[in-house]
Amino acid sequence: MAASTRPATLSQQIFARFLLGGDDLNHRMYAARKNALFKEVHGRVFEIGPGTGVNLSYYPSGISWTGIEPNPVLHPVLKGKARELNITADLHTALDEAVREDKGRADFVVSTMVLCSVSDLAGTLKSVRDLLKSGGRFLFLEHVIDRANPVRRFVQRAAPYTPWRFFSDGCDPGRDIAGAIAAAGFTQVECQHYLQNGPGLIALVNRPHIYGHAVK
Numbered sequence: 001m002a003a004s005t006r007p008a009t010l011s012q013q014i015f016a017r018f019l020l021g022g023d024d025l026n027h028r029m030y031a032a033r034k035n036a037l038f039k040e041v042h043g044r045v046f047e048i049g050p051g052t053g054v055n056l057s058y059y060p061s062g063i064s065w066t067g068i069e070p071n072p073v074l075h076p077v078l079k080g081k082a083r084e085l086n087i088t089a090d091l092h093t094a095l096d097e098a099v100r101e102d103k104g105r106a107d108f109v110v111s112t113m114v115l116c117s118v119s120d121l122a123g124t125l126k127s128v129r130d131l132l133k134s135g136g137r138f139l140f141l142e143h144v145i146d147r148a149n150p151v152r153r154f155v156q157r158a159a160p161y162t163p164w165r166f167f168s169d170g171c172d173p174g175r176d177i178a179g180a181i182a183a184a185g186f187t188q189v190e191c192q193h194y195l196q197n198g199p200g201l202i203a204l205v206n207r208p209h210i211y212g213h214a215v216k
């Protein structure tokens, strides 16, 4: 596994603690959808922003997994969880490192709750496509902008201008992620919109979700 060299920012340190306390709730909120979404995963799997490794337990045995996680606080956690689950794992801190080494080699690229916080959404989706082999699949489960409720949409668009962004490690809840995936040049996209239940302010602001897959 590649070791991380850059120290964590204060925002990353705070966010890692928040994520570490949230795995149980995450499983309660998303297990059913993830079981359906990840059921065909096999071969070489790349996951962007794996966080604490909350998705690892949904993957079948025998996969080769590479996590792309910029937060160095989470690297030992990911290594430990992969070891526990007997998953062959590798780690990068940036997507372009992975693309340089493994362009066109991924059977699957996975992203859950990550595309809200990447600094360049279109560039990230291009890198996802670059990583995938022809016919490979991008699997996503993301919170998105509210297309129906103008009050929530206003709150989502205002959030990045408040301390929200610092405490959520860059999360911008007002992104049209479905539109960005549709425009990213995949040959086929299946995207379902739904409202995700969950406790607290974060779940309230981030209730509109999408999940699905895109084929290269």
Ligand SMILES: C[S@@+](CC[C@H](N)C(=O)[O-])C[C@H]1O[C@@H](n2cnc3c(N)ncnc32)[C@H](O)[C@@H]1O
Pocket: 026, 048, 049, 050, 051, 052, 054, 068, 069, 070, 071, 074, 094, 095, 111, 112, 113, 114, 117, 118, 119, 169
């Ligand atoms: C809200 S957490 C989601 C973690 C996990 N995927 C989950 O579903 O709980 C967002 C994750 O994306 C990571 N991240 C932020 N920017 C990223 C980027 N440009 N490339 C890859 N990961 C990124 C963060 O460090 C964090 O681990």
